[in-house]
Amino acid sequence: xxxxxxxxxxxxxxxxxxxxxxxxxxxxxxxxxxxxxxxxxxxxxxxxxxxxxxxxxxxxxxxxxxxxxxxxxxxxxxxxxxxxxxxxxxxxxxxxxxxxxxxxxxxxxxxxxxxxxxxxxxxxxxxxxxxxxxxxxxxxxxxxxxxxxxxxxxxxxxxxxxxxxxxxxxxxxxxxxxxxxxxxxxxxxxxxxxxxxxxxxxxxxxxxxxxxxxxxxxxxxxxxxxxxxxxxxxxxxxxxxxxxxxxxxxxxxxxxxxxxxxxxxxxxxxxxxxxxxxxxxxxxxxxxxxxxxxxxxx
Amino acid sequence: xxxxxxxxxxxxxxxxxxxxxxxxxxxxxxxxxxxxxxxxxxxxxxxxxxxxxxxxxxxxxxxxxxxxxxxxxxxxxxxxxxxxxxxxxxxxxxxxxxxxxxxxxxxxxxxxxxxxxxxxxxxxxxxxxxxxxxxxxxxxxxxxxxxxxxxxxxxxxxxxxxxxxxxxxxxxxxxxxxxxxxxxxxxxxxxxxxxxxxxxxxxxxxxxxxxxxxxxxxxxxxxxxxxxxxxxxxxxxxxxxxxxxxxxxxxxxxxxxxxxxxxxxxxxxx
Numbered sequence: 001x002x003x004x005x006x007x008x009x010x011x012x013x014x015x016x017x018x019x020x021x022x023x024x025x026x027x028x029x030x031x032x033x034x035x036x037x038x039x040x041x042x043x044x045x046x047x048x049x050x051x052x053x054x055x056x057x058x059x060x061x062x063x064x065x066x067x068x069x070x071x072x073x074x075x076x077x078x079x080x081x082x083x084x085x086x087x088x089x090x091x092x093x094x095x096x097x098x099x100x101x102x103x104x105x106x107x108x109x110x111x112x113x114x115x116x117x118x119x120x121x122x123x124x125x126x127x128x129x130x131x132x133x134x135x136x137x138x139x140x141x142x143x144x145x146x147x148x149x150x151x152x153x154x155x156x157x158x159x160x161x162x163x164x165x166x167x168x169x170x171x172x173x174x175x176x177x178x179x180x181x182x183x184x185x186x187x188x189x190x191x192x193x194x195x196x197x198x199x200x201x202x203x204x205x206x207x208x209x210x211x212x213x214x215x216x217x218x219x220x221x222x223x224x225x226x227x228x229x230x231x232x233x234x235x236x237x238x239x240x241x242x243x244x245x246x247x248x249x250x251x252x253x254x255x256x257x258x259x260x261x262x263x264x265x266x267x268x269x270x271x272x273x274x275x276x277x278x279x280x281x282x283x284x285x286x287x288x289x290x291x292x293x294x295x296x297x298x
Numbered sequence: 299x300x301x302x303x304x305x306x307x308x309x310x311x312x313x314x315x316x317x318x319x320x321x322x323x324x325x326x327x328x329x330x331x332x333x334x335x336x337x338x339x340x341x342x343x344x345x346x347x348x349x350x351x352x353x354x355x356x357x358x359x360x361x362x363x364x365x366x367x368x369x370x371x372x373x374x375x376x377x378x379x380x381x382x383x384x385x386x387x388x389x390x391x392x393x394x395x396x397x398x399x400x401x402x403x404x405x406x407x408x409x410x411x412x413x414x415x416x417x418x419x420x421x422x423x424x425x426x427x428x429x430x431x432x433x434x435x436x437x438x439x440x441x442x443x444x445x446x447x448x449x450x451x452x453x454x455x456x457x458x459x460x461x462x463x464x465x466x467x468x469x470x471x472x473x474x475x476x477x478x479x480x481x482x483x484x485x486x487x488x489x490x491x492x493x494x495x496x497x498x499x500x501x502x503x504x505x506x507x508x509x510x511x512x513x514x515x516x517x518x519x520x521x522x523x524x525x526x527x528x529x530x531x532x533x534x535x536x537x538x539x540x541x542x543x544x545x546x547x548x549x550x551x552x553x554x555x556x557x558x559x560x561x562x563x564x565x566x567x568x
Contacts, residue, residue: 053568068391079385081314090305094305
């Protein structure tokens with residue numbers, strides 16, 4: 001797939017302080033990339049550099065400017081004395097690419113009434129967030145940047161957002177979401193970059209088809225021994241987890257499908273209590289990164 | 299570019315606080331009329347609506363401390379607001395050029411000032427028309443004011459001027475000079491991103507100029523605000539400043555601010 005964004009060796013320093021250090025990443029058409037990290041990690045600065053609001057000290061950001069870029073800042077940036085339609089008209093008038101009908105259509109798409117004459121200052125936080133989303137997608141940009149988009153959204157709003165982003169990605173839009181919420185990132189994104197101290201510590205592909213993680217619980221310690229020997233002989237990585245209700249359990253990182261693993265373990269004589277596909281454990285990866293960085297999250 | 303300019307102008311004038319234009323000009327008019335009407339009665343001189351209009355808009359005190367101060371309040375923090383509210387984050391990626399954005403911002407100061415003074419003029423005219431009779435030319439008071447010892451509010455008119463031409467000139471000149479004046483704090487606010495600083499600079503300047511006036515030093519602190527209240531239109535004309543030199547001076551200040559702002563805006567983070 002074509003890349004809609006390429007960030008190469010991006011560094012940002014403010015006086016002596018390093019905000020971003022040698023950050024490289026790319027986003028393909030239809031890909032949703034999650035940026036996770038603690039406050040002050042550099043997520044917002046990275047989004048601001050990509051959108052051209054902050055200048056990088058060194059490095060490059062490559063994307064098709066003519067295709068446009070949509071941005072949803074963390075805090076709603078709206079003109080309080082105007083209504084939703086007037087706000088979007090103001091912003092769309094800069095490029096002049098779309099008319100009122102497209103704006104109204106976008107407002108309906110995010111669940112807002114285009115005929116609502118209420119001034120935006122009287123909107124709830126959730127409505128403001130929906131409006132911010134509308135302004136970002138109304139011109140159909142090829143690249144969408146969202147900074148904490150689920151802030152202020154109610155559960156229904158979060159579900160709507162997830163569906164909308166999925167639709168946009170299917171239509172070929174490359175999306176970057178910066179968030180603290182691991183759960184939401186795990187659900188929405190194809191791939192995640194963990195960022196802290198201005199550095200990307202690790203990138204995890206959440207939709208990898210090359211290798212899957214399978215959690216297995218077995219009945220006894222003997223079964224665990226048999227499982228371990230089977231894994232060694234099959235050259236499969238086995239991570240031991242803390243027992244659940246006294247049952248030994250672990251994660252198998254393998255290319256095999258779950259039914260195949262069940263068949264192999266049964267023929268090896270392992271008594272399986274439970275087995276399931278778990279995918280990459282984002283929380284575990286995140287905590288591992290935290291420990292590598294000196295436990296900053298603890 | 300034109301769309302961006304229109305956008306920035308709307309941002310300045312299409313908000314609740316811009317409604318302050320009405321009470322500001324109404325207050326200045328009422329104060330000016332309260333000052334002028336006793337003169338008219340005392341000398342039993344023929345007056346008309348233009349005496350009220352020019353008596354308000356060309357009065358240095360009301361211009362400086364009401365009309366100009368309200369304009370400062372309406373426009374000084376335009377750039378600071380954009381950055382603090384993240385609005386610039388929505389606009390800049392759409393413009394693809396910081397210099398275009400800065401140019402539109404500067405031009406919007408001029409268009410907002412023009413709208414401000416046109417509305418203000420209409421407010422002043424409407425209130426004065428309720429107190430003084432309408433006429434198509436200058437009154438006896440305006441043309442022969444010195445004979446009645448009416449020092450306050452009398453005007454020195456250019457040869458051949460009519461009230462309509464003079465009103466147009468006054469609106470254009472006031473809008474131009476006020477916009478140039480506001481370019482100074484707006485340019486500084488690119489670097490000093492504090493709303494109160496942007497407001498404080500013109501406020502302090504205006505108040506200091508009240509106590510620190512000099513007529514023959516071109517860089518005196520009161521030069522720019524003094525030009526606003528219209529030395530050209532007022533009987534208190536300066537010895538060194540006339541309309542053409544003041545326009546050149548203001549243009550140079552405007553160009554300097556625009557270039558300095560353009561240089562800084564390319565190198566700053568929002």
